[in-house]
Amino acid sequence: MELAELQEVIAATFGERDAARGRAPTVAWLAEEMGELAQAVRKGSAAQQLHELGDVLAWVASLANQLGLSLDDAVARYARGCPTCGHLPCACPPPRPVPSGPDGTDSPQMLS
């Protein structure tokens, strides 16, 4: 499925509900789903991780729809590699180390 198609399906499925809810609650739901994804990454099965990735993508699509923005446009800045240094693979200095999680696994690093 393409990103534009995802946005269309999410709009057709949840568009009215999303518009009634509004942006701020949508951001709150997205943050909650991110928390569930983080938990699935730390201690979930591949099926649970896939489930949570889907939920996060759906909420991102919902938010993009409410903002009237295209996810294809959003990811365009990554189309030719690193948006900061312009190289593929990225040639930027490594980001600051992130503390390990309580179970010794690596914590996710955020893109700058």
Ligand SMILES: [Zn+2]
């Ligand atoms: Zn870079």
